[in-house]
Amino acid sequence: MSGHAAGPSCLETNDWICGEYLRTRSQELTDATVQHLGITAVSVLIGLLIAFPLALLARSRRGAAGPVLGLTTVLYTVPSLAMFALLTPVFGVSAAVVVTGLVLYSLTILVRNILAGLQAVPAEVREAARGMGYGPARLLLEVELPLALPALVAGVRIATVSTVAMTTIGSVVGYGGLGNLIASGMEGFFKAEVLTASVLCVLLALLADLLLMLLQRLLTPWTRAQARGAARARRGARVARAAG
Amino acid sequence: MGAIAGAWQWLTTAANWAGEKGAWHRLAEHLWLSGVCLALACLIALPVALWLGHLGKGGALAVSLSNVGRAVPTFAVLVLLTLSPLGRHGDWPTVIALVLFAVPPLLTNAYLGMREADRDVVEAARGMGMSGPQLLLRVEIPLAYPLIMTGLRSATVQVVATATLAALAGGGGLGRIITAGFGNYDTAQVVAGALLVAVLALAVEGTLVLAERLLDPMRGRRRAARSASGPRTTSRRAPARTDASGPELIRTD
Numbered sequence: 138m139s140g141h142a143a144g145p146s147c148l149e150t151n152d153w154i155c156g157e158y159l160r161t162r163s164q165e166l167t168d169a170t171v172q173h174l175g176i177t178a179v180s181v182l183i184g185l186l187i188a189f190p191l192a193l194l195a196r197s198r199r200g201a202a203g204p205v206l207g208l209t210t211v212l213y214t215v216p217s218l219a220m221f222a223l224l225t226p227v228f229g230v231s232a233a234v235v236v237t238g239l240v241l242y243s244l245t246i247l248v249r250n251i252l253a254g255l256q257a258v259p260a261e262v263r264e265a266a267r268g269m270g271y272g273p274a275r276l277l278l279e280v281e282l283p284l285a286l287p288a289l290v291a292g293v294r295i296a297t298v299s300t301v302a303m304t305t306i307g308s309v310v311g312y313g314g315l316g317n318l319i320a321s322g323m324e325g326f327f328k329a330e331v332l333t334a335s336v337l338c339v340l341l342a343l344l345a346d347l348l349l350m351l352l353q354r355l356l357t358p359w360t361r362a363q364a365r366g367a368a369r370a371r372r373g374a375r376v377a378r379a380a381g
Numbered sequence: 382m383g384a385i386a387g388a389w390q391w392l393t394t395a396a397n398w399a400g401e402k403g404a405w406h407r408l409a410e411h412l413w414l415s416g417v418c419l420a421l422a423c424l425i426a427l428p429v430a431l432w433l434g435h436l437g438k439g440g441a442l443a444v445s446l447s448n449v450g451r452a453v454p455t456f457a458v459l460v461l462l463t464l465s466p467l468g469r470h471g472d473w474p475t476v477i478a479l480v481l482f483a484v485p486p487l488l489t490n491a492y493l494g495m496r497e498a499d500r501d502v503v504e505a506a507r508g509m510g511m512s513g514p515q516l517l518l519r520v521e522i523p524l525a526y527p528l529i530m531t532g533l534r535s536a537t538v539q540v541v542a543t544a545t546l547a548a549l550a551g552g553g554g555l556g557r558i559i560t561a562g563f564g565n566y567d568t569a570q571v572v573a574g575a576l577l578v579a580v581l582a583l584a585v586e587g588t589l590v591l592a593e594r595l596l597d598p599m600r601g602r603r604r605a606a607r608s609a610s611g612p613r614t615t616s617r618r619a620p621a622r623t624d625a626s627g628p629e630l631i632r633t634d
Contacts, residue, residue, distance in 0.1 A: 211583065213538075213632065214538055214582050214583055214586050215578075215579045215582055215583070216541065216542035216545040216546070216556075216578055216579070216582055216634060217542065217546075217632070217634050218542075218545045218546055218548070218549070218556050218559055218560075218575075218578070218634075219545060219559065219574075219575040219576075219578035219579045219582070220575075220579075222559045222562070222563075222571045222572065222574060222575035222578075223572060223575040223576070223579070225568065225571055225572075226383070226384030226568050226571075226572055227384075242632060246631075295451075295631055298451050298452055298631070299451065299631045299632055299633060301452070301454075302451075302452065302453065302454040302455070302632075302633035302634075303454070303632060303633065303634065305454040305456040305457060306456055306546070306549075306634065308456075308549075309549070309559075309560070309563055310563075316454070316456060319454075319456060319457055319460050320460075320549070322460070322464075323460045323463065323464065323549075323550065326464065328464055331457070331460050331461060331464055332461065334457070335454070335457035335458075335460075335461060338454050338457055339452050339453055339454075339457075342451075342452035343452055346452070
């Protein structure tokens with residue numbers, strides 16, 4: 138890039154890959170990335186806070202599981218552009234529109250996974266804990282939750298990757314993180330801006346996925362020793378029975 | 382509530398439905414684009430998936446394909462294609478993006494459906510002297526039908542959503558009503574467009590669920606077979622979207 142000091146710069150020739158763009162607009166890129174990360178993190182965290190009680194509700198009352206899962210699935214069918222558009226009159230043009238929409242989407246994945254994880258806890262384990270005098274709260278926090286953690290983290294990973302991608306659509310209300318750069322790059326026919334923002338988006342998603350995977354390994358050291366295939370097959374069977 | 386009333390007024394104004402930029406024309410664009418791309422994606426994905434599933438090869442490819450797409454934002458792909466040389470050829474960037482995002486759910490689900498068809502039944506049919514094509518058409522595809530349809534439903538949801546986004550990249554479809562509304566700071570139009578898109582998405586999903594039941598080649602027999610053969614078959618018939626480790630649809634739009 139710097140080898141052609143005399144020739145036209147890559148900004149003038151509108152190249153897809155442009156080192157000068159990275160240098161001159163690094164502040165803009167950093168700001169967009171920070172906004173992107175912030176919107177994603179807040180959305181997934183709020184999603185988790187709402188999904189957990191919903192999953193508990195769906196588990197404890199037989200009648201509640203159908204409506205809870207049904208409603209979150211219906212929400213998942215609505216295209217994101219329409220979702221953000223519907224939320225705009227409620228919150229005005231603000232980051233709350235994007236966060237709320239993303240929370241609603243993440244609920245579908247999170248509720249299903251938490252529910253699957255809780256239902257996969259073997260009945261014998263639950264019985265044993267009860268026999269040892271565990272109350273319902275202690276049973277949940279000390280026995281069921283740790284056992285459901287792999288499924289929960291799997292859900293958080295999927296939700297996070299999906300949320301990173303969907304945050305880009307927030308650019309319709311001006312809060313799309315890197316999506317804002319993709320949108321402005323499209324309007325200005327600025328190839329380097331679009332490609333750089335897109336690549337950063339994919340990298341963010343992959344990085345978040347990797348970090349969450351490492352987090353799960355740290356939190357559940359016992360799962361590494363287990364035969365994974367067997368546990369997964371069992372979980373699948375239980376979910377199927379619960380859903381069927 | 383003002384927004385709802387405004388949207389209602391927008392929707393009940395005849396002028397908003399007529400003409401090149403009217404809702405009817407946008408709806409037709411949306412359905413046409415979605416339909417063509419879905420058909421193209423089926424033509425590409427299903428023969429490959431059924432053939433690979435019948436041979437029992439290429440599993441890693443079929444499954445990893447659905448994972449690759451998860452991290453890529455639909456919006457980014459649409460804009461990148463629009464800015465590429467393809468962008469000078471009308472609707473092609475949109476068509477390619479739609480097909481790209483519809484192929485993975487179709488391919489992965491159909492492949493898994495074929496592989497998870499009860500091996501005992503397939504072996505029995507082979508033992509009865511069925512040829513390869515007979516086995517495929519009369520045993521494996523009927524057994525794989527639920528997952529094939531799950532893939533089709535996922536792909537359709539994806540295509541309808543992606544076709545909405547096409548408006549952001551200058552394409553047609555109902556999304557155009559929303560983006561035009563944002564452009565004019567016309568909240569009523571934004572909400573009206575969003576309602577149309579949401580209703581369309583839900584209607585399409587509902588139609589497919591209904592079609593799935595009516596077209597089931599083992600209609601009425603599946604339930605009986607399931608209860609007769611115990612929990613093992615039940616687990617194999619798990620609807621993919623409820624299983625944490627299954628090939629569920631991950632939205633990136």
